[in-house]
Amino acid sequence: MNARWLRLAAVALTSLALLARPAAAQQILRDAETEAFMADMSAPLVKAAGMEPRNVQVLVINDPDINAFVAGGQYVWVHSGLIAAADNVNQVQGVVAHELGHIEGGHVIRYGEGMKEATGITLLSLVLGAAAIAAGGAEAGMGILGMGQQAAMGKFLAFSRTQESSADLAGARYLSKAGISGKGSLEFFKKLQNQEYRLAIPQDDSYGRTHPLSGERINVLREVYTVDPAWDKPMDPKLEARFERIKAKLVGFVSEPNQTLLKYPESDQSIPAHYARAYAWHKSAYPDKALSEVDALLTAAPHDPYFLELKGQVLLESGKPVDAIPPLREAVQLTNQPLIATLLGHALIATENDANFAEAEKVLRNAIARDRENPFAWYQLGVVYEHRGDIPRAALATAERYSMMGDDQMALRSADAAMQGLKPGTVDYLRAQDIAMVSRAAVEQKRKKK
Numbered sequence: 001m002n003a004r005w006l007r008l009a010a011v012a013l014t015s016l017a018l019l020a021r022p023a024a025a026q027q028i029l030r031d032a033e034t035e036a037f038m039a040d041m042s043a044p045l046v047k048a049a050g051m052e053p054r055n056v057q058v059l060v061i062n063d064p065d066i067n068a069f070v071a072g073g074q075y076v077w078v079h080s081g082l083i084a085a086a087d088n089v090n091q092v093q094g095v096v097a098h099e100l101g102h103i104e105g106g107h108v109i110r111y112g113e114g115m116k117e118a119t120g121i122t123l124l125s126l127v128l129g130a131a132a133i134a135a136g137g138a139e140a141g142m143g144i145l146g147m148g149q150q151a152a153m154g155k156f157l158a159f160s161r162t163q164e165s166s167a168d169l170a171g172a173r174y175l176s177k178a179g180i181s182g183k184g185s186l187e188f189f190k191k192l193q194n195q196e197y198r199l200a201i202p203q204d205d206s207y208g209r210t211h212p213l214s215g216e217r218i219n220v221l222r223e224v225y226t227v228d229p230a231w232d233k234p235m236d237p238k239l240e241a242r243f244e245r246i247k248a249k250l251v252g253f254v255s256e257p258n259q260t261l262l263k264y265p266e267s268d269q270s271i272p273a274h275y276a277r278a279y280a281w282h283k284s285a286y287p288d289k290a291l292s293e294v295d296a297l298l299t300a301a302p303h304d305p306y307f308l309e310l311k312g313q314v315l316l317e318s319g320k321p322v323d324a325i326p327p328l329r330e331a332v333q334l335t336n337q338p339l340i341a342t343l344l345g346h347a348l349i350a351t352e353n354d355a356n357f358a359e360a361e362k363v364l365r366n367a368i369a370r371d372r373e374n375p376f377a378w379y380q381l382g383v384v385y386e387h388r389g390d391i392p393r394a395a396l397a398t399a400e401r402y403s404m405m406g407d408d409q410m411a412l413r414s415a416d417a418a419m420q421g422l423k424p425g426t427v428d429y430l431r432a433q434d435i436a437m438v439s440r441a442a443v444e445q446k447r448k449k450k
Contacts, residue, residue, distance in 0.1 A: 027062040029080060030374070032339040033306040034060055034250070037242050041089060042076070042096050048177035049100045049170070056103070058096055062254060066195070068095050070102045080254050085191060089243035090235050094171065094185025101170030168217055172224045181233045182225030189218045241271075245306075248272035252279025271300060278310060287318035305334040313343060321350035332363070338371035345380050349387075360384055375401045392421030396428055399435045408446070412439035 038058040046053045056074040064081040071077065076099040078092070086092050175182050193215055225231055252260050252275065260280035264273040278293035291314055297307040312328035315321070328344040331337075341363050348360035364381045368374065382397035399414035415436035422429040 029060045029062050029250070029253070030339055031060075031249075032309065032335065032337040034246050035339075036337075037246050038078075041093060041239060041243070042100075044178035044180065045093065045097050045100055045174045048174040049104045051100070051104065056100075060250070064254075066192070068099050070099050074103055076100065076103070080250055083247055083250055084254075086243075086247070087187065088184060088235060089240050090181060090184025091188040091191075092184070092243070093180055094175065094182065094188050097171030097174045097180075097185070098167050099171075100174060101167030104170060165217070165220070168221060169224070172221060172228075175225075176228045176230060179230045179233060181230050181235075182221065182228060183231065186218060186221060186225060189221070193218065244272045245275055248276040249279055252276035252283075255280075257281070257284045269296075271297065275310075278314070282314050282317070287314055290314045303330070303334065305331040305337070305340070308334075309340050309343065312347065316343070316347045316350060321347045325351075336370075338367035338374065338377070341367035342374060342377040342380065345377070345384075349380060349383055357384055357387055372400075373404060375404045378404070392418050393428060396422070396432050396435075399432060399439075403435050403439060408439040408442040411435055412443055415439060 035057075038060070039053065042056070042058045043053040046056045051074065056076070058076045058078060060078050060080055060083065063079040064084075065079050066082045066085045068076065068078045068082055076096055078095070082095065083092065086095075171185065172182060175185065248264065251263060255263075257280040260276050264276040264280075266277075274293045274296045278290050278297070281287075281290035281293060291311065294307060294311045294314060297304070298311065301307060308327040308331040312324040312331065315324035315327070324347040325344065328340065328347055331340045332344050345360045345364040345367065348356040348363065361381070361384045364377055364384065367377050368381065371377070378397045378401040382394045382401070385391075385394035385397060395414045395418035399411050399418055402408075402411035402414060412435075415432045418432040419429060419436065422432060
């Protein structure tokens with residue numbers, strides 16, 4: 001009986017730890033244009049927060065929920081659903097400013113403080129409850145355990161709400177210092193408030209929630225934003241136009257094609273609409289219709305690198321790699337962007353023409369030098385090495401790829417295979433050795449947990 005109650009208390013403690021854990025890894029949406037836009041949009045806010053823009057990344061993950069978060073390091077993760085729900089760039093800037101407040105305040109690291117206090121309460125209730133049960137008071141012991149868990153949860157939730165309020169005010173400071181209006185921030189909180197209404201969430205008390213109620217946040221922030229000199233400052237029209245493009249291509253990429261075509265009907269001849277329909281038709285396996293939309297984009301802007309990238313992608317993925325090379329080459333020349341360069345390398349390899357493999361290797365090596373965190377680039381480089389018979393470096397490229405994907409077992413096997421053929425002491429050998437050591441330790445750790 002005593003052991004059963006101890007197990008129940010342990011489960012309660014585990015539940016609290018799971019609640020406090022940052023969001024699990026989700027699929028990252030890598031896109032050259034989106035990443036460039038996010039960097040430019042957030043740079044003034046990052047500077048206002050006292051951080052270096054090149055050290056902070058705002059990335060998009062494929063998740064329909066209206067959310068954003070930080071989970072360690074100087075990364076802001078924005079859900080695709082949030083971008084789709086936003087009406088303008090100013091609303092997204094308000095969200096990013098809030099998340100930067102979490103980074104600048106060290107809130108992810110300080111989560112441990114809230115957990116420590118809550119865990120202390122839970123452990124105390126565990127001891128007292130177990131003592132009561134041992135003394136024969138099962139009901140009293142159960143009550144102590146329940147009250148302890150409730151008190152611990154309340155303590156942690158209060159700590160979380162304090163952090164959220166702190167990030168709200170920090171975000172308001174960054175917006176003000178950057179000369180950006182807080183209207184978008186308030187507008188977005190109103191969206192969240194409407195969502196709370198639809199979910200029938202009581203609006204009289206935020207106790208029991210990780211975040212203050214949106215109405216409470218609006219009331220506090222309205223007093224701050226409306227007196228700020230930037231309150232009536234209009235949005236940057238060029239940045240807003242870029243946002244509309246990003247939003248359209250994102251909708252086209254993640255939504256079902258029929259939904260995209262309803263949102264962006266043929267009657268809409270704007271740039272964002274052409275962009276969205278191009279992705280919708282491409283997803284539906286109608287390359288001719290997709291290319292027609294891309295050609296409309298290129299008619300409006302013949303040397304836009306991202307329109308050229310899309311044309312190359314559609315041609316490549318519809319089985320025309322030779323035709324894909326010219327637009328992709330031009331896009332790389334205009335941007336020197338590693339994600340687009342990786343696509344060019346893929347097209348060169350897909351031609352299966354030996355004459356193109358040397359250029360593919362050069363392009364892919366340059367791409368990896370600027371962005372090592374791209375598993376697909378490593379895969380393509382491995383294909384190049386294998387094609388020329390350099391099996392050890394093909395294995396090393398494979399080890400890099402599996403290491404980034406979190407497959408420690410395959411990373412270890414590939415790194416060991418690479419070391420068998422590489423000369424000891426060389427840069428490539430030492431890199432393979434590093435991957436093997438890290439992967440072996442991870443494999444052993446996982447084995448011990450089983």
